Amino acid sequence: MAYSDKVIDHYNNPRNVGTLDKSSGQVGTGLVGAPECGDVMRLQIKVNPETQVIEDAKFKTFGCGSAIASSSLATEWVKGRTVDDALTIKNTDIVKELALPPVKIHCSVLAEDAIRAAIGDWKKKQGVTAPAAVEAVKG
Amino acid sequence: MSTTAVATNSNGNAQASVKLPIYMDNHATTPVDPRVLEAMLPYFTGRFGNAASRNHQFGWEAEQAVENAREQIAKLVGATSKEIIFTSGATESDNLAIKGVAEMYKEKGNHIITAATEHKAVLDTCKRLEKYGYRVTYLPVGADGLVNLDDLRRAIDDKTILVTIMYANNEIGVIQPIAEIGKLCHEKGVLFHSDAVQAIGKVPVNVIKDNIDLMSITAHKIYGPKGVGALYVRRKSPRVQITAQIDGGGHERGMRSGTLNVPGIVGLGKACALAMEEMPEESKRLAFLRDRLKSKLEQNLDEIHINGTMEHRLPGNLNMSFVYVEGESLLMGINDIAVSSGSACTSATLEPSYVLKALGLGDDVAHSSIRFGIGRFNTEAEVDYVADKIIDTVKKLRELSPLYEMVKEGIDLKKIQWATEGH
Ligand SMILES: Cc1ncc(COP(=O)(O)O)c(C=O)c1O
Ligand code: FES
Numbered sequence: 001m002a003y004s005d006k007v008i009d010h011y012n013n014p015r016n017v018g019t020l021d022k023s024s025g026q027v028g029t030g031l032v033g034a035p036e037c038g039d040v041m042r043l044q045i046k047v048n049p050e051t052q053v054i055e056d057a058k059f060k061t062f063g064c065g066s067a068i069a070s071s072s073l074a075t076e077w078v079k080g081r082t083v084d085d086a087l088t089i090k091n092t093d094i095v096k097e098l099a100l101p102p103v104k105i106h107c108s109v110l111a112e113d114a115i116r117a118a119i120g121d122w123k124k125k126q127g128v129t130a131p132a133a134v135e136a137v138k139g
Numbered sequence: 140m141s142t143t144a145v146a147t148n149s150n151g152n153a154q155a156s157v158k159l160p161i162y163m164d165n166h167a168t169t170p171v172d173p174r175v176l177e178a179m180l181p182y183f184t185g186r187f188g189n190a191a192s193r194n195h196q197f198g199w200e201a202e203q204a205v206e207n208a209r210e211q212i213a214k215l216v217g218a219t220s221k222e223i224i225f226t227s228g229a230t231e232s233d234n235l236a237i238k239g240v241a242e243m244y245k246e247k248g249n250h251i252i253t254a255a256t257e258h259k260a261v262l263d264t265c266k267r268l269e270k271y272g273y274r275v276t277y278l279p280v281g282a283d284g285l286v287n288l289d290d291l292r293r294a295i296d297d298k299t300i301l302v303t304i305m306y307a308n309n310e311i312g313v314i315q316p317i318a319e320i321g322k323l324c325h326e327k328g329v330l331f332h333s334d335a336v337q338a339i340g341k342v343p344v345n346v347i348k349d350n351i352d353l354m355s356i357t358a359h360k361i362y363g364p365k366g367v368g369a370l371y372v373r374r375k376s377p378r379v380q381i382t383a384q385i386d387g388g389g390h391e392r393g394m395r396s397g398t399l400n401v402p403g404i405v406g407l408g409k410a411c412a413l414a415m416e417e418m419p420e421e422s423k424r425l426a427f428l429r430d431r432l433k434s435k436l437e438q439n440l441d442e443i444h445i446n447g448t449m450e451h452r453l454p455g456n457l458n459m460s461f462v463y464v465e466g467e468s469l470l471m472g473i474n475d476i477a478v479s480s481g482s483a484c485t486s487a488t489l490e491p492s493y494v495l496k497a498l499g500l501g502d503d504v505a506h507s508s509i510r511f512g513i514g515r516f517n518t519e520a521e522v523d524y525v526a527d528k529i530i531d532t533v534k535k536l537r538e539l540s541p542l543y544e545m546v547k548e549g550i551d552l553k554k555i556q557w558a559t560e561g562h
Contacts, residue, residue, distance in 0.1 A: 003471065008471075011468070011471055011472075014539060017538065017539055019544065031541065031555075032558065033557070033558070034557030034558060035501070035502070035503035035506075035542060035552060035557065036501065036502040036503055036557070037502070038465050038466075038482055038484050038491065038502070038503075038506035039465065039484075040541055040542055040557075041541070042541040060539055060540060060541035060544060061539060061540070061541065062463060062464070062465055062539075062540045062541060062542045062543075063465050063468065063484070064465055064467040064468050064471075064482075064484035065467065065468050065471040067465075067468075067484075068468055068539060
């Protein structure tokens, strides 16, 4: 299969590879997929509690080149956005940006799931440590 | 698209140069040996006759060439030339053997036994016969990839007419206990077919010693052309009969009609003759290269898994899982090397290899698998280049792998609640 130049670029130079401290109250971790399915993505965000802006994002992915590229792109896109704004990122945007073929759409779905799971985890933490903040997010 | 590169050893010193891309997928197909091509060429133009033309020199010449090839093939496998039927390849040979026996012996019984790891040409043929009322037993294999003789003995009943078990597997290269399987079949009065596509010319195959009644052969896996093959059909003790599946002019003693592919057949014959001459040396060289690749990978990478037994295996085959690295992403990183993977991501169906699953491996191990098929034209420098490139790419991808990180931290992946709906 031929890969688009953008997929190849992300594969060769993945952005934001790494690990954030998952025990930190500022960090949200999303772990999606399953080893049996051949794809597991972990996406982590670090959120500024004052501004709700995602200041840092890291990923690690077990999966095909398109899955690696989708998650690498997702970290680039969430950085600098507020949590709510990041939730508007759709897998179809990733498909378009990376020119993924139909068989690789589920790799982009996984990246969207990973963003949602990371934000969900972060929100849960705010619920425990600062209930008021959750209200603010909801409102 | 071809370039050259210099292979470096682990100290970074340049060794012999290699030409890129490197082809190391010789279970899929092989290039035509130049000596085979040379033998074939006259039969396209000057000696173009129809081997069935009985009354002129063009026909006689073609027939002579076909009979010569029949001899060459028979000799390689311990058969007589009358027992060789030409076909368009092993898919047809498998179909002809299985459907031909099923139809011919349907009064005797309707039960066929095969194994879970057979090639699709066998499995899908059996599936079709199931639709027509035949009963098929698919024997499991062990983690070594081999069928168990006791399982086979128990599966044979008074309705069994055919056992079809491949000689060597096309993915994991394991060699089945063919002679024992054949002996058991003969004791029970059941015919034995073997798809020997991957074994012929690579390891000694002898239809008498191996107790084989029908055997599929194809040219393109032994440095011959694509689209030509043969079926061995035993003529005595027992005399095997099959019902033709292609009707027409009654060629090949009525078993397979159609004008013979004379240049292709000449190529198949020549390929067998070369294999006969060179197999003893070649198999040693291939085993040396394979073992070199294996030990380099083992020395430089942890968490790798060899799929199937090493003890009974084709000399040029290595099937390895680089656990926590997904196969397609690995292939992407080694895109100047042609190998294949059992990962779901590389298949159109997004299903991992059924052969690896039959070994009882988790899907995650199948997703990480790479099949290396080392062949006649691979060199030591190529093997070194491939080993280095795999090592670098696996290391890089493991830096990216959340699973590898988790395992290194001592987390048991089996205890994690994965969301496995979806795919
Ligand atoms: C074990 C086995 N059987 C059958 C075949 C099919 O052979 P052919 O391509 O000649 O139809 C192959 C190769 O693809 C094979 O590896
Ligand atoms: S991770 Fe399997 S196709 Fe992308």
